[in-house]
Amino acid sequence: MTPQVQAFWIFVAMACLVAGFFLWVARSTRQAHEVNQDAARRLRRNFFYSLTGLLVIVLALTLRHMPYPVPTERPERIIFVVGKQFAFGISSRPIADDADWEAATYSAPVQIPTGAMVEFRVSSFDVNHGFAVYSPSGELLGQVQAMPGYVNRLRMRFRRPGIYHVFCLEFCGMDHYRMRGLFFVVPRTNTQSHTRSLLAGTGE
């Protein structure tokens, strides 16, 4: 199960819990009676401590998994990405101007070896775009904004070889939903022949 789908089920479970609690309270009004104020206050205090405790624990667990680059880590490959209405130029060489960008959108997709730490250096030549990487099975793996005037560095590692699609995840105009890009992840050994099989459509 992907992390997103896990989160979905956690959400559904908690939403049911909340709804159940509300319905239980609504039913309690069938037999009205006085409520012990001290008990209510104690309950609220306990709720406060348990909720705060839970949040602190989840914060401690999740704040360590930030998607931001760690300065001590060195990327193995650097890939340059520039968004422009309505395509992504993705290249292993820097994209400095419109001609570079044009060339990058037409040339063969870049190849990234499995397991390598890649750094995508992402920017934009016009409006904000969103550089979002999708696995060969269509799962959103990670993303970063492509912003004019800034270079955002997204580091990722890919285990599975195959065709990775890029979709635009920041609204950028009428063809936003058609704005995309592509790269290959290939087994670290045997790079050449695998690419050939991918291009011939026999890969994953």
Add this chain to the structure above:
Amino acid sequence: MPLPVAGDGLWQEGEARAFRRLTLAWMGTMMFLFSTMLLLGYFMRLFQANAFRTMRPEWFYAVLTLHGLGMVATWFVGGMAATGYLLTRYSRPSIWISRLALAGTLVGAGLLAAATLFGLFGTGWYFLYPLPFYSSGVWPPWATGCFFGALALLFSVWTIWVLDLLRAIASRFPLRQALGWHVLSGRPSLGVPSFVLVATVSLIAGAAGLAAGMVLLGLWAVEWLRSGYSNDALLMKNLTFFFGHIITNITMYLGVGVVYELLPGYAGRPWKLSKALAWAWNTVLLLVVLAYAHHLYMDFAQPRVLQDTGQIVSYFLSVPAAVVSIFGGLALVYAAPMRWTLASWLFFLGLMGWAIGGVGAVIDSTVALNSRFHNTLWVPAHFHTYYLMGVVLMLLGFAHHLAVDLTGEPERPAMRHAILALLAIGGYGFLLAFYWAGAHSVPRRFAAYPRELSQGVAAARVAVVFIALIVIAVALYLWETARRCWRAFSA
């Protein structure tokens, strides 16, 4: 009991009547705009279900922009009008400023409709810099001008309105007291209603948000008028989300304030200002201005400290909401001699929607997960929960409360059951399709889904069925409420 109460020294009979009619006009505007924007939402989900294969995507995006801004505006003014009305129990909000705001809102809404439907202006509701300047040939410059003119008008009249309500509060309670600071230092509440505290917090935050909105418009204008000057995209994004986050959040809080004031009347118990309540809402005031940072998690150029703050603040903002407002609302109702009517059910279900939307929001505000949820349909999923099943229900509850109060016409239980059941089933079904699609990597704001993301089409098709139920529920609600409002207005 209808407000304003004439003859208690605050209001004279004629003024009281005028204020009531004005509030009814606001409610009529709210219901009219809501039903139109709702149909636009239906149109978009049908579009995503591939119901209009030959229509150009420009239409989808123009409608997206109008629906988003239109809905945000509708519920903000609805919350303000309800708050202003309830404040007349304690003070004197200006009738003329509220009229000015109504006129400004109507003209502004008309200009927005013109820019989007005639000009095809389609940047999404938060018009992220510099998209309005890059129309790729879709919208003409006049549409951009019309759009920004509309925003300038709306922000101006709303700022005046917000400041006037704060003035009205301050003329009765010193702002220190309205913020409950005396209660924090252990003194008795001095008759400050908890509703006034909630309203004060919302209005102060709202003024800050609108100020940021004005600065934002100013920067846009400078770039537009002075060729060669260009703004910093990251700064503009920070301002945009500061404004957008606050305006949408305080709309929620204005609705919550209404529930604080009116639900006790149905529960037969008071909801008094306590130390916990004062703590909670002062915490909200402090944190709500920082929480916007969670919209920029995927801007890796943003200073890292703002990213960490974003998650911590977003997490802890849920504590006062859950422990004081939601728990407080439940404790108010628990085993109470409750008078269950359409209005009180809507308040109660509104609190529930707020709680459920909050769960979705906290999940999304986790940076580690936001990498996979940012700008997917999870985002509209959680804010539609807050809105459609939260503040919308609270304010529809308010309008119904008002309509029954002013006409004295009792409601029909069969209608009540039908409306509530259709709203709950339709609403949560519609939302679940959003959440499910978001969890399956479907992006938001896609007019149509590429082959690789065909699960998006499946979700849209499911949603369309549930939206039909919402449309029926809203039609029944209007039949019950809008008619009563009209009768009270023309009486």
